[in-house]
Amino acid sequence: MAQQDEFLNEDYDDELTIAFIKNYLPQELKDKFSDDEFYYFLDLINEYYAQSGILDAQPDEEGYIDIDLDKIVDYIVKEAVKDNMGKYDPEDIFFIVQGEMEYTDSLNNGD
DSSP: OHHHHHHHHHHHHHHHHHHHHHHHSOGGGTTTSOHHHHHHHHHHHHHHHHHHTGGGOOOOTTSOOOOOHHHHHHHHHHHHHHTTSOOOOHHHHHHHHHHHHHHHHHHHTTO
16 A cells, blocks of 8 residues: 555656646747656656666765756657657757756755
């Protein structure tokens, strides 16, 4: 039962993240992607974090970890082609990655 609750919480967290990202996107991108695509992008962002070692990185003296958003964008664009999801404009994906980062920062800062 605890595992089911964890999955429900993760789904709810993803819904909140996607809602935040949609709100964050420029107007011309708000309806460009389906919810399934947003879930796919979130999965790839999390996959990138897990595989890149970012989650194990030590923060600098100010408590920050340097994350190269362009590398995440490149990863998503390449994986999407490999997974036959389609070709995405890196500039569009950058806004999504940036929105996810802003959402995470808002949680960490208690906004």
